[in-house]
Amino acid sequence: MTGLVLTPREEFEARVDLGGMLPGMADLAKHKIGYGGSTVELGELFDVSGSANGRLTIEGGGRLDRVGARLVEGEIVVKGDVGHSLGSRMTGGAIVVDGSAGDFTAAEISGGKVAVAGSVGAHLGAAGDGSRRGMSGGVVVVAGSAGRRACERLRGGVVVVGGDVAEEAATDLIAGSLAVAGKLGANAGRGMKRGTLFLRSADGLASGFHDAGDHDLVMLRVLVRRSPELAAFLGKDVTKARRYAGDLNIAGKGEALIVSR
Template identity: 50%
Template structure:
């Protein structure tokens, strides 16, 4: 049931329910808990969003009502782009899939996607947390258009698989993937951690400078330039499992502290490491 038209929704939250599946792409970057706080339903409905080649009022695309929590709840759609882009505080929950660039440029807050996410998830992210219940497309944690560096902070947890270019030019933060990952992960990685419970696709680590990959299984085919340093015991892996419970949940009993260590990418002068759990 929609909130009364004369009542503001700042004390609770805002729910935007799609009237119908989107027939054109929508830029949802302006929809945030902070931007909508205190607005009456009619005022929210009157806001406009880029839609296809034009614009559309929020009220033409969504039914506006109050939600139980203090954040923003959105119906999901593969054409709903830039959800949570630039988010600095608060929580956004997407009930279904999200389009491209979800969480791009986030510096804080929490974005939860109950379905799949499109390409460029968390591009340029510097803080906050993103959770994806399904799979993610290409370029997770990569650079935004016109920028040279990718994600620099925050946490991204993907329950399913991820596409090509995971963590390319990453310079901070943590990305966890429960499924398989496509080719060319950690391309140009500068700092940060990628943790993959599934299979890592071919060509990973090209141009890698520093940072860490933690893998549940050996990669199919790494980029040339890695040196096998042999199996080793890493107390820090067990400590990480305690300090970051998600790592323990991702790898389970595999996170014993014993891992095969690969160092590189030496062709790029890199000293990063790939740890294959034993």
């Protein structure tokens, strides 16, 4: 399943805006894209090969912004790094990046899956500029670390980070799940109303979280069956976790579950 393949003609001298460039588009080489402060045809920057079948591969990354923005279906694979707003507001399909990504990765998505082999910048799965709604559905997996305010105003979906997460993660989180395998930055979960954090340590939680002790939670096995991404984080046989309730400073009903491996 090769699909369409984009190969950069040369190193980019300016930012490339690939928003609106989706798998299956006809006459892709003639599609207008932003390049610095101008508009050019995609074929001026990329060699286009293969045939449209729902898969789009970009051979080499770099200064590529808004890759997969508003993706509805199909798959986009990037062999390199990308810039800001990867997959923003996508509703379906899949995006795979074998490098790192910039700020606002998976911002406001409501479906589909985003997988990043490296790290991401600030505002992972969060609300975009001027918006009050973060990610509401879908799955995001980041093998590396994430910048500040990851999952701010999250409203649904599953986010798994294999490395560390910087300060103020899960601020004003309303629903959904964030799992962090590494260290948690300061003031995480401030203003959290509902939802669940899966952590290895309580260090970094906001002051409004209260230690509710150890619990035997059968529902963890249910989550493992429903989500392979959480299964990889939690392990197949986990039922025990230390629970922290919060953010109690705003009468929140969220929780942070500390799960060891």
